[in-house]
Amino acid sequence: MLTLPALRAHPAVQLSAAHDLRDEALVRFESQFEATGHRTYEALLADSSVDALYIATPHELHAAQAIAALEAGKHVLVEKPMATSVGDCAAMARAAEKAGKVLMVGPSHAFDEPVRVAAELVASGRYGKVRLVNAFNYTDFMYRPRRPEELDSERGGGVVYSQAAHQIDVVRRIVRQPVESVRAVAANWDASRPSEGAYSALMTFASGAAATLTYSGYAHYDSDELLGWISELGRPKDPARYGEARKALNQLSQQDEIDAKLARTFGSASAGDPAGAPHHEHFGFVLVSCERADLKLLPTAIEVFGDERRETIPIAPPTLSRANVIEDFAASILGARPPVHDGWWGLETMACCAALLESSRIAADVKPQTIIQES
């Protein structure tokens, strides 16, 4: 739903076919796009009108579906998290190389325009070397309607796979150095939502830079307060709606919750076309400390706190959310440039997520495991 507007708008993209297990999604797809709704994944892969697939299924399906698509000769854009294990990520990245096809991971918030601008400012060296990044995000992630597997850590549930995948991507995009170590605590402090709902992590990079990443999805403090009450999706947010997610969830049975999640999904009668956003998307508070300036990322600008003065670098509002993700994917397929977020990029982010969980388990530093032997 969130990526559809950008897919529809890109001149190089024609939505020609889709597959989903839910018939109502296929029926809507067929009528809305005058395109083919395949009842099996195999039929979609056999469809010669399809050059590229966007895979937006539950995390645990990403690896097998992406590898099958690459082996069938399709380019693949796969949602974050790339997969639920580093080994699966390696198999996907190798499958793309073997097939000679593009594998890109996204959208993630590292594609947000303020992140791109900040990364460019850091890379320019204008403010000296990047030394520290402080990133935190406080949301209601754990109390939005969820499928059971989204609350099962064994199946990729919890905020580390779903949300750290964004935050680590953002920090890596800005620092652009290999991650050396992760020390973290990940916690579940609500037994009724049995998966990690919060974490705090210290990441160190090969250059000596460090980043602190904190996330809580427990629906108390809302860090959008620090971003002008602009939501993650770049829309105005009403602070008076405090506590709504938890209150609404309290009234739902488990089946009601599954239905409520489906109600927002493509093909359900109540899911309308996604609204546009007046501001850029973001992933919470991000402050980047370089030797000669601190850079604060906002959905509308970068604020620079330099040696002599403070300045605001405005960022033009988005024409369309996530358009740059689809532009990157199309440009990679058409041979203009390789994607930054290719399979190996996605693997390193997943290796950091795995290191975060492992560090929390063993209470020690963990080096992300990015070199995986071929089995």
Ligand SMILES: NC(=O)c1ccc[n+]([C@@H]2O[C@H](COP(=O)([O-])OP(=O)(O)OC[C@H]3O[C@@H](n4cnc5c(N)ncnc54)[C@H](O)[C@@H]3O)[C@@H](O)[C@H]2O)c1
């Ligand atoms: N990048 C982002 O900002 C962002 C936001 C939300 C979700 N996501 C990612 O998108 C993925 C899907 O999450 P969601 O919240 O949209 O889930 P969802 O349950 O709303 O949608 C998943 C879709 O996959 C379909 N599906 C399930 N099993 C299938 C199968 N075996 N074959 C084909 N289709 C199948 C479902 O019917 C549904 O249409 C996840 O990996 C999630 O992390 C990314």
